Amino acid sequence: MNFQRIREKLNILADAAKYDVSCASSGSDRANKDNGLGNASRMGICHSYTEDGRCISLLKVLLTNHCIYDCAYCVTRKSNDVKRAAFKIQEVVDLTINFYRRNYIEGLFLSSGIFKNPDYTMERLVAVAKKLREEENFNGYIHLKSIPGASDELMYEAGLYADRLSVNIEVPTISGLKLLAPDKKHEDFKKPMLKVKNEIIRYRSERKVIKSTPKYAPAGQSTQMIVGASGETDMDIMYSATYYYRAYQMRRVYYSGYVPVADDARLPAIGSQVPMLRENRLYQTDWLLRFYGFAVKEILNSDHPNLDMDVDPKLSWALRNLHHFPVNVNTAEKAMLARIPGIGMQSVEKILKARRFRKLNWDHLKKMGVALNRAKYFMVCDSRYWERRDLDADKIKGMILQTSSGKYRNKFSAQLSLFN
Structure with a gap:
């Protein structure tokens, strides 16, 4: 193994992965078995937060930052002049195991740019998880990003090996996605979400009858929205989030303030990063909707389309x-x-x-x-x-x-x- 080249890849692909914030491990209780490695539970140690506020560590990388798409808001867009790299499947497996044995991590968060086509990319993500589970007997936490447009067969297989699956809807509104990512369609995001939702329901039902039925994506699925890239209001964002919670039984919706990565007329100017306080207010609103009995229209409406930055x-x-x-x-x-x-x-x-x-x-x-x-x-x-x-x-x-x-x-x- 060329350790210098692996380190270079890790620097490039870990840095590219930092823009994805949807990597909580809450809800999984995959137990260690057959003297395997790791143990994914609700308890964690650092870097990523569970629903109950605990912290875990994850190796968080992209499989590759090569991409066939040219989404205006994405640092890995094909027209962006950045250094490119790609891991081999076995390299990610080896990194995960070696980091775990050194007590650096508790699990893996693996995403990817889309290269060749969605199925080819998703197949490689699944292969990493499958090797970890079946060849390395790794029982730690695995979070795989679902690739928009991937086949139902691959999404089904992904849920057998991953604790959590997530596909980022990226831009909250259809009009915003059409403007900033014209090659993508909202239907491509919804298809894998629906497959995962249906399989989770089916497996839970079967486990009630047959206790030996394996778990399918036990930590559920999540998604992420980029905030502030397409001029949407907070009302637009929260109505969209409410829809995905209801329609696809999301465990979490994450809100990521847009960080300018390219000089594009369709995007906010370089240097106009979305304030962290706006993200905070969106998370607070999300909490009120899920646990305090509020409706979106009570907090955000045509008279008050955006959240107050002075008070919660x-x-x-x-x-x-x-x-x-x-x-x-x-x-x-x-x-x-x-x-x-x-x-x-x-x-x-x-x-x-x-x-x-x-x-x-x-x-x-x-x-x-x-x-x-x-x-x-x-x-x-x-x-x-x-x-x-x-x-x-x-x-x-x-x-x-x-x-x-x-x-x-x-x-x-x-x-x-x-x-x-």
Whole structure:
């Protein structure tokens, strides 16, 4: 093996893979068997986050950055002047095993540019996973990117070896995709998604009857949207995400702010990178839609097509709907408690349990983890030392931002704020 050449390939193809953020390992529980290597579980160690916030390490590379397509937003577009490389199938297998044995990684995230055609590319991705499972007896986590336009047969085989499959829809709107990637069609993205969804349902049903039925893509499937490349609104993005959650039972939709990689008139100018805060706001909205009972139209609509960058989406909604407040935490239903800014779902559950035994006051709520600097404007409890109902939305917003000293506005942490 030419180690110098392998290292060069790794530098090129790992760097090209960094633009894909859809690599969480949550949901897989593939156990080690027959004295094999690795163990994919909900517990992880670094680099990529699971749904419950844990961290795992993955070898994250492209099989190749050669591509037959010329998508305007992609660093590997065929017209882009970048150094090209391609791994052999066995090289990726060897890298994965060697990195695992050195305790560098817990699994593999493998994507690829499309070379020759979708089936040829997908066949090689599947071959890597198959060799790892059957020849190396590797039981660690494997995430394969589904290639748009790949055959149902290859997608079926991929799910037998991979823990998670994902195909990136890339641009949230059909018109945006037509503008920036005219060689691609939304139907090509949806076909592998549908195949994976149907096979997951079929295998789960069969396992209820025959326990020895193998698992099929046990961590489900995910997708990724590029944000800010085609001028779409946050409303467009979230309606699209909601559709994919519902129609294809996605485990996650990821939002990746567009990073200018080429000087193209169809794209935002070089240097105009999408702010990380916009990504954060989209993830917060995604969380509200999936776990807090909100509908897209409540948070984003024709009057408010984009998210407020000053405050999180739940607080923004509350400020626009003050007629729903104040909420009495000692009597309100669960759904309404979850809509109080500063109260996350864990705190909601604590409130519901605790109020069966006594009326709750500010001290009780603070001990439960309620962010009173926000929540106090929208609720009442068994305390009366702070209650003001003479404030309008602008005054409340100003007071919250002032007490947060800019941290709430400028350094909002996605890992913590999603639960509030």
